[in-house]
Amino acid sequence: MNASSHKVYHVLFLCTHNSARSIMAEGLLNHLGGGRFRAYSAGSHPAGAIQPLALQTLAKMQVAAEGFRSKDWSEFAQPGAPVMDFVITVCDQAAGEVCPVWPGQPMTAHWGVPDPSRVQGSDEDKARAYWDVATVLKRRIELMLALPLASLDRLALQREITDIGQR
16 A cells, blocks of 8 residues: 555535535535545634534434534634645535635635525425435535545546536
8 A cells, every 4th residue: 555545635615604515514524434534614604503404414314413513714724724635615605705725725626505504495395405415415525535536636636526516
């Protein structure tokens, strides 16, 4: 095994409020990543609380739903913060905002998904919206996990990570 096979990739998922989509992405990647990835999440204007349906959806997917907190993305631009390999926005609003300068020049991509917290209707309608978003995020994360990261050059890897957001 070469040294790169032991690398742990750090991924930051961003969304404006860091209360649902980015939280679910963080939980899913940490669950599915097999120790090869360490995911984090943050927001440009954090809500300060996690949407209960986001946590319920993670639990329903057999993903640990504890230990999350809504936090500002500036935490990850501070000295001593983990250096990210990837920064992925999951909402259109955060994708259009001016982000902090991330140490280490991480690759960036936009994997926009609808905001399930905006769904009106029955509890069933709302739960289905969260499930649908989590399913899309899970599929995209699985595609990322299938990439031969160690053998792709930076340009090819950037293209692959960007393309995943279109699937």
